[in-house]
Amino acid sequence: MFKPETFGISVRIHGQDQRKPRLFPGEPIYQRLFHTFRRTDYALLAMSHMKNPNIFVYNAMIRGFVHCSSPIQALILYSKNMLTAQIYPTSYTFSSIIRGCKLLSALEFGEAIHCHIWKFGFASHLYVGTALIECYSDFCKIAESRRVFGEMPERDVFAWTTMVTAHARVGDLGSARKVFDEMPERNTAAWNTMIDGYASVGDVESAAQLFSEMPKRDLISWTIMITCYAQNKQYVEALAVFSEMKSQGTSPDEVTLASVISVCAHIGALDLGKEIHLYLIQNGFDLDVYLGSALIDMYAKCGSLAVHGFAQAAFAMFSRMEREKIKPNGVTFISVLNACTHAGLVEEGRRRFLSMSSDYSIPPEIQHYGCMVDLFCKAGLLEDALGLIQSMQIEPNSIVWGALLGGCKLHRNLSIAQIAVDKLMVLEPNNSGHYTLLVNMYAEENQWSEVSKIRSAMKLLGVEKTCRGSSWIEIDSKVHLFAASDKSHACLDRIYSLLGELDTQLKLNSYQPEVWHI
Structure with missing residues (x-):
């Protein structure tokens, strides 16, 4: 059991001091209670036995409440106790209180705190101003963020970066880039913010240009660029950045690896996908829902799972879910309907599709309709496919x-x-x-x-x-890209020579190729 006296707290029980207070060098006891043990109750108990707690005590308590995800207690302590006791706040008080307002989404309280900042003379304080910019940005109050930024007599690289982030967060990349270009110095976070902003709107060229100009890159920089390429279907470029990242000695994290696994799934790079899977195991990564799902998707699309001719195995897995009382969701049914499509099981697909809403109360979404249309079309039931589309909700x-x-x-x-x-x-x-x-x-x-x-x-x-039409193939762990009318491949002569031989053999067997007119 926790004993306050163990930590040098002076506790009065039945009118008697049980122990004299013992001080910890450089760390007040109430602060240790918060940050080491996350016990707000004991910290309040310690504070309640202090005759006249000063601003340092209040700052530690407010900061501790925010740190322990109890922001409402921090705001109450500030407004009901500290101000009533006529204890004047400091810049540290406001930095924590502003963060508490963000956590509570309390815009009106935040605006009131802004008034207090003016009242107590901290409007020109660098850290307080930066915290206000970020707070208003979280509420999408960009004009207010910009006003605070404009009124700051002093700005450091973090204040500039916060303003760049504020504009980028609402998609105003023009203003974000203007602030970025005006920065006296730029940190990696500012570069990352701009690259991520361009990536989020699909401006791959601008993102790549900034990425190439970066003086220093961290893991976030590499991951943003890999994800940018992957989301815009530039898979070869994504793998090239991943390869460069490894050569620079930067180790990937779960987010990086999930993106690269997704790329492997799209281009069928099974060998690379297996290498990454092995890397995950050897380096102790937990196969959470994101990494696990990415690996399953990769193996499936590369031909190593039930969707490739093992539909019954997929149905068996679904039945096992039902037996174990695991309720399927919409994603589960997408996999089941895809299995029906690949196995050509039209009636099974119809039954599963109807079962979604009738048995599990899952309304069909656009992906489920897409699976059914694909199932009907591959079976030649075009009238059924058209009828389904016309009846969609x-x-x-x-x-x-x-x-x-x-x-x-x-x-x-x-x-x-x-x-x-x-x-x-x-x-x-x-x-x-x-x-x-x-x-x-x-x-x-x-x-x-x-x-x-x-x-x-x-x-x-x-x-x-x-x-142009294009395709990929992986040979000996290397991905080869082929595009229509492209003659850049190193083995071009050998490829065309082999195609010529195949064409000759086909003609000898009276094969008539399908002719495309565009």
């Missing part, structure tokens, strides 16, 4: 209509394909892929007048084919 997006269009291409159904393209022209008017696919379908049927109409419409709308 939510607005179908371009992915759903695109899946239907792909099914129409596979089964040569021009009438439904035209319906899908009409919808896609509204949702993604500048996506040339949909037009291209429909043109090819009409060309295969020798309907050249329709081909001409679509090409004319593309020209009129200014739609151009901007994306």
Whole structure:
């Protein structure tokens, strides 16, 4: 049991002092109680036996309450006790109180504290001003943050960085960049904030440019850039940054590794994914829900799980979940419906899809409808797919209509394909892929007048084919990228030589290749 006297607290019981106070060099007892033992009750007990607690005691108590996630007690202690006792606050008081306002989302109290800061003469204090900028930023009060920043007579690199972060947080990258460019000196946090801001809006070029100019990078810098490339489907670039990071001697953390595992999943880099899995085990990483899910997704997409021909194993796992009373969620059903799609189990897919809402009260989301459309299309049930889309309780997006269009291409159904393209022209008017696919379908049927109409419409709308087809393959732990009309690969001559041999052999066997007209 905890005994106050063990820590030198003077406790009066039945009118008698049980022990004389014992001081700890450089650390008041109430502060140790907070930060070592997180016992607010004993700290209050110690304070209650002090005759006239001074500002240092109040500061320690307020800071301790905030540190122990009891900000409301900190605000009460400040407003009800400290001010009533006519104890004047210091800059340390306000730094903790402002943080307490943030934790409580108490904007009005924060504004009142700002008035107190003016009243007690701390408006020009560097640390207090920086804390106010951050507080107003958390409430998206950027004008107020900017006003505090503008009134500061002195600014250090942390104040500048806080102002950059305030603008970036609300997506105002123009203002964030202006403040960043005006900084007398920049720390790594400021660079990271700007790079992350550009990454969040998909401006990969600006993010990469700043990243290349950084004088010093930390783990956060590397992780932001890897994630930026990964989220914008520039997977080879993401792996290149990861490789550079390792060569610079920076060790990845869970966030970095989750991003890289996701990249491996997208490009089928199974060997690299296995290496990272081994690294996780050897370095004692916990397979939490994020890393574990990333690894499962990677192995599945690289062909090492049930979705590749082992649908029954997936269903067995689902049944085991039910037996163990683990309630499935929407993500679970996406995996189950995907298993049905890959195994061609249409009726099983129908049953599972209906079971979501009837048995588990899980309303279908756009991803579930997408799985069902994909299932119907691969089975040639295009009318069923179209009927499902038209009966959706939510607005179908371009992915759903695109899946239907792909099914129409596979089964040569021009009438439904035209319906899908009409919808896609509204949702993604500048996506040339949909037009291209429909043109090819009409060309295969020798309907050249329709081909001409679509090409004319593309020209009129200014739609151009901007994306080249590309693919990746991993050989001996190295990822090779191939793009349409690209002749940069080191083994180009050998590749084309082999293709020529294969083409000759196919012609000898009377094979007629499918002709694409765009």
